[in-house]
Amino acid sequence: MANALLSVRNLSVQFTTYGQTNPVLKGVSLDVPARSQIALVGESGSGKTVTMRAIMGLLRSPPAKVTGGEIFYDGRDLLTMPDRERLKLRGTAMSMVFQDPMSSLNPVFTIADQMGTILKYADRRLGRSRNGRERMARVHEVLGQVRMRDPERVARSYPIMLSGGMRQRVLIAMALLSEPRLLIADEPGTALDVTTQAQILKLLKDLVEERGLALLMITHNLGVVRETSNYVYVMNKGVVVEHRPTAELFEAPRDDYTKALIAAVPRLTGGTSFGKAGAAA
Amino acid sequence: MSAMLEIAGLTKLFPVRNGFGRKTGDVRAVDDVSFSIEKGKVYGLAGESGSGKSTIARMIMGLARPTGGDIRLDGHSIIGETGTRAYGRKVQMVFQNPGSSLNPRRTVGQSIAVPLAAHGTPAREHRQRIAELLEMVQLPADFALRYPHELSGGQKQRVAIARALAVAPQLLILDEPTSALDVSVQARVMDLLVDLGRQLGLTYLFISHDLSLMRNFADTVGVLYLGKIVETGATASVFEAPQHDYTRLLLASVPVISAEEEAMRPKIPLIDGEIPTAEQLIALRAAVSQRIEK
Ligand SMILES: Nc1ncnc2c1ncn2[C@@H]1O[C@H](COP(=O)(O)OP(=O)(O)OP(=O)(O)O)[C@@H](O)[C@H]1O
Ligand SMILES: Nc1ncnc2c1ncn2[C@@H]1O[C@H](COP(=O)(O)OP(=O)(O)OP(=O)(O)O)[C@@H](O)[C@H]1O
Numbered sequence: 001m002a003n004a005l006l007s008v009r010n011l012s013v014q015f016t017t018y019g020q021t022n023p024v025l026k027g028v029s030l031d032v033p034a035r036s037q038i039a040l041v042g043e044s045g046s047g048k049t050v051t052m053r054a055i056m057g058l059l060r061s062p063p064a065k066v067t068g069g070e071i072f073y074d075g076r077d078l079l080t081m082p083d084r085e086r087l088k089l090r091g092t093a094m095s096m097v098f099q100d101p102m103s104s105l106n107p108v109f110t111i112a113d114q115m116g117t118i119l120k121y122a123d124r125r126l127g128r129s130r131n132g133r134e135r136m137a138r139v140h141e142v143l144g145q146v147r148m149r150d151p152e153r154v155a156r157s158y159p160i161m162l163s164g165g166m167r168q169r170v171l172i173a174m175a176l177l178s179e180p181r182l183l184i185a186d187e188p189g190t191a192l193d194v195t196t197q198a199q200i201l202k203l204l205k206d207l208v209e210e211r212g213l214a215l216l217m218i219t220h221n222l223g224v225v226r227e228t229s230n231y232v233y234v235m236n237k238g239v240v241v242e243h244r245p246t247a248e249l250f251e252a253p254r255d256d257y258t259k260a261l262i263a264a265v266p267r268l269t270g271g272t273s274f275g276k277a278g279a280a281a
Numbered sequence: 282m283s284a285m286l287e288i289a290g291l292t293k294l295f296p297v298r299n300g301f302g303r304k305t306g307d308v309r310a311v312d313d314v315s316f317s318i319e320k321g322k323v324y325g326l327a328g329e330s331g332s333g334k335s336t337i338a339r340m341i342m343g344l345a346r347p348t349g350g351d352i353r354l355d356g357h358s359i360i361g362e363t364g365t366r367a368y369g370r371k372v373q374m375v376f377q378n379p380g381s382s383l384n385p386r387r388t389v390g391q392s393i394a395v396p397l398a399a400h401g402t403p404a405r406e407h408r409q410r411i412a413e414l415l416e417m418v419q420l421p422a423d424f425a426l427r428y429p430h431e432l433s434g435g436q437k438q439r440v441a442i443a444r445a446l447a448v449a450p451q452l453l454i455l456d457e458p459t460s461a462l463d464v465s466v467q468a469r470v471m472d473l474l475v476d477l478g479r480q481l482g483l484t485y486l487f488i489s490h491d492l493s494l495m496r497n498f499a500d501t502v503g504v505l506y507l508g509k510i511v512e513t514g515a516t517a518s519v520f521e522a523p524q525h526d527y528t529r530l531l532l533a534s535v536p537v538i539s540a541e542e543e544a545m546r547p548k549i550p551l552i553d554g555e556i557p558t559a560e561q562l563i564a565l566r567a568a569v570s571q572r573i574e575k
């Protein structure tokens with residue numbers, strides 16, 4: 001919609017590798033109103049991450065090519081905006097938490113170095129200034145917000161010294177550094193234990209509500225969809241197959257793909273039997 | 282009944298250093314852990330981030346040296362024996378992070394060929410075997426020619442599973458094997474793991490934070506907290522009647538998709554309201570571990 005904070009209209013993206021062209025997004029549309037909690041769910045390879053990369057301007061071309069559509073942020077089309085202006089928005093107006101913590105962290109720098117650098121460049125783009133001490137104070141503050149037991153120890157650590165879950169929380173902290181209006185989280189719970197995930201999901205919801213932040217949650221976990229969103233887009237093979245208020249989706253899914261997805265979720269109550277022999281016996 | 286894997290008093294300390302690189306103490310990443318897995322059974326290890334699950338797995342794989350304790354595989358102590366070819370054939374692992382466990386400069390086929398070659402499969406059989414393994418994990422045979430960066434997260438993890446199965450191991454350690462997969466693929470991979478387990482008599486050590494998945498896969502579960510096993514037992518009884526507050530907190534945190542499951546979750550308040558400070562969090566953790574101590 002015209003007044004959504006983020007509005008993706010009919011986005012098509014293709015990849016060309018070894019002279020072969022594959023359409024990966026085939027006319028994807030979705031809206032993220034300000035202060036809303038939106039989920040994008042779909043199976044592996046359906047194009048969720050490509051959608052996010054297109055929004056963030058992180059698709060490398062070649063091999064990727066946007067073949068159609070618009071991406072409006074605050075009413076302005078990101079795809080036709082000058083690169084300089086687009087760069088200014090990335091990491092400040094909208095931030096992204098990536099799926100793969102290890103490949104997004106540099107193994108040879110401490111967390112403090114990496115977060116300090118991100119903050120420095122974000123400040124520079126926004127024409128703000130902060131001295132080294134103020135920067136570290138902000139780094140410790142944000143690490144505390146993502147529930148690090150000891151923010152100062154974590155800041156001094158190298159990525160290898162942290163468990164997978166701690167690294168994921170560092171990435172979330174990085175995304176929050178310059179208080180964006182839109183946070184795009186790509187599978188933020190994948191490497192997290194459930195208690196931390198529950199806390200993080202709660203943290204993200206609190207941020208959305210208290211600070212006027214919008215959240216676009218990308219996940220393959222339907223439980224996460226149910227607990228973090230009011231509206232959900234279901235994606236399959238580069239197409240949005242169903243979009244509904246979240247509660248309705250679980251009560252009465254319409255699309256066959258959505259139904260199959262819900263049926264495949266293992267239940268905490270047990271009774272999901274795996275193995276063909278098991279099903280027959 | 283005999284045990285495939287027996288772990289006794291397993292301990293791992295990591296040095297803690299201050300800002301000047303001086304050692305100021307140790308982190309007890311794994312603290313006197315004991316459990317055993319019967320042949321052909323599935324043992325599930327659950328626990329929060331940093332509780333030591335991957336460190337235990339890495340010690341069993343010989344990728345980290347235990348500070349203390351014993352690891353026995355099929356009746357033999359394996360301390361000092363890990364890393365040998367015979368050992369690698371018995372124990373394989375699927376890592377938590379598909380992105381960093383695959384070599385970016387190797388094609389999928391080349392990655393799967395590494396364990397095949399190391400364990401004596403003749404080169405002329407590689408192509409056929411790679412195609413079979415890819416089929417097992419529901420990937421088309423021409424994926425053998427792709428590089429990791431051309432795959433989605435889920436596709437990479439399926440390649441890692443195919444690679445681990447290449448040498449037909451007896452014990453397979455699964456460290457969050459399906460956390461990057463969508464549920465329909467996960468269900469097929471779990472079907473596959475269960476079928477392979479039955480056919481080949483595989484024993485699994487299954488590490489996961491997905492308790493719903495664990496409920497439906499593991500015969501026995503152990504709950505790990507700050508390096509210690511705080512509760513262990515038959516899966517159904519642990520889930521239906523958790524004895525420890527930490528197990529209850531874990532269950533209370535599971536995102537679920539139905540009112541029925543919501544009803545079975547223990548009613549423990551998660552941290553709510555405003556963001557707690559680090560000190561509040563430390564106090565909370567201390568309170569939880571004291572309750573566990575009792
Ligand atoms: N650099 C690339 N070159 C060629 N194909 C690519 C590239 N990146 C992604 N693809 C393809 O685009 C499709 C969508 O991938 P994408 O990473 O968006 O999936 P996803 O929905 O995020 O999946 P997952 O849940 O596994 O992360 C996949 O078929 C993938 O193989
Ligand atoms: N090489 C290392 N040096 C120092 N400390 C380490 C090292 N590896 C792990 N640790 C510490 O040991 C503890 C256990 O880490 P481990 O990776 O085993 O946790 P985990 O249970 O697998 O967590 P996750 O669910 O996040 O993967 C953590 O406190 C971690 O910081």
Ligand SMILES: [Mg+2]
Pocket residue numbers: 048049050099186433434
């Ligand atoms: Mg993705």
Ligand SMILES: [Mg+2]
Pocket residue numbers: 163164334335336377456
């Ligand atoms: Mg781990």
